[in-house]
Amino acid sequence: MSNKIWSVVKFKIKLGCEEEFLAAHNFTDEHKSHFLSFRAIRVDENLVVHIAEYENIEKVFAAQDQGLDWLTSVEHLIEYYHDSRTESFSGIEIYSH
Amino acid sequence: MSNKIWSVVKFKIKLGCEEEFLAAHNFTDEHKSHFLSFRAIRVDENLVVHIAEYENIEKVFAAQDQGLDWLTSVEHLIEYYHDSRTESFSGIEIYSH
Numbered sequence: 001m002s003n004k005i006w007s008v009v010k011f012k013i014k015l016g017c018e019e020e021f022l023a024a025h026n027f028t029d030e031h032k033s034h035f036l037s038f039r040a041i042r043v044d045e046n047l048v049v050h051i052a053e054y055e056n057i058e059k060v061f062a063a064q065d066q067g068l069d070w071l072t073s074v075e076h077l078i079e080y081y082h083d084s085r086t087e088s089f090s091g092i093e094i095y096s097h
Numbered sequence: 098m099s100n101k102i103w104s105v106v107k108f109k110i111k112l113g114c115e116e117e118f119l120a121a122h123n124f125t126d127e128h129k130s131h132f133l134s135f136r137a138i139r140v141d142e143n144l145v146v147h148i149a150e151y152e153n154i155e156k157v158f159a160a161q162d163q164g165l166d167w168l169t170s171v172e173h174l175i176e177y178y179h180d181s182r183t184e185s186f187s188g189i190e191i192y193s194h
Contacts (some may be wrong), residue, residue: 006138006148008105025192032194041188051103075131090137095122097129
């Protein structure tokens with residue numbers, strides 16, 4: 001049983017803002033250091049999803065402030081999900097190959 | 098720009114069936130060979146999510162038949178999302194670190 005955590009975060013990108021949103025993926029080395037791995041995938045014209053892997057729950061908490069700062073920095077490029085800027089879930093890794 | 102594909106598939110597990118569902122994660126080496134990486138995460142008591150990484154779209158297609166066979170084999174352990182056995186999305190990797 002691993003203690004690794006994965007998080008999946010959906011961003012609904014405003015029309016015409018995709019390029020600027022992608023260009024905002026210029027994280028500092030210190031920010032990157034919280035993740036075991038991280039990627040953005042393009043699901044649809046206006047839907048980008050972040051899939052992040054963390055060594056443990058402590059790393060999730062350590063990344064939180066910078067993650068929220070980053071979210072605020074791109075807030076003008078995304079549509080809200082009701083009252084929320086993103087739609088997300090996280091979970092503990094229970095199997096891998 | 099990478100051509101890697103990621104897929105995220107949600108499974109709503111029937112009450113009391115989580116253990117059996119997890120035990121069903123015994124894929125053959127040939128099935129595993131379609132993935133660059135694969136993991137299951139436990140989001141909630143009854144929600145398990147598969148996060149799969151494929152080298153390219155051809156590998157997604159190559160994995161499809163065995164994936165559907167596997168889904169049929171665990172069908173009795175999961176609740177439907179309306180008419181669908183799972184809720185899922187896929188996308189092309191556009192950024193990683």
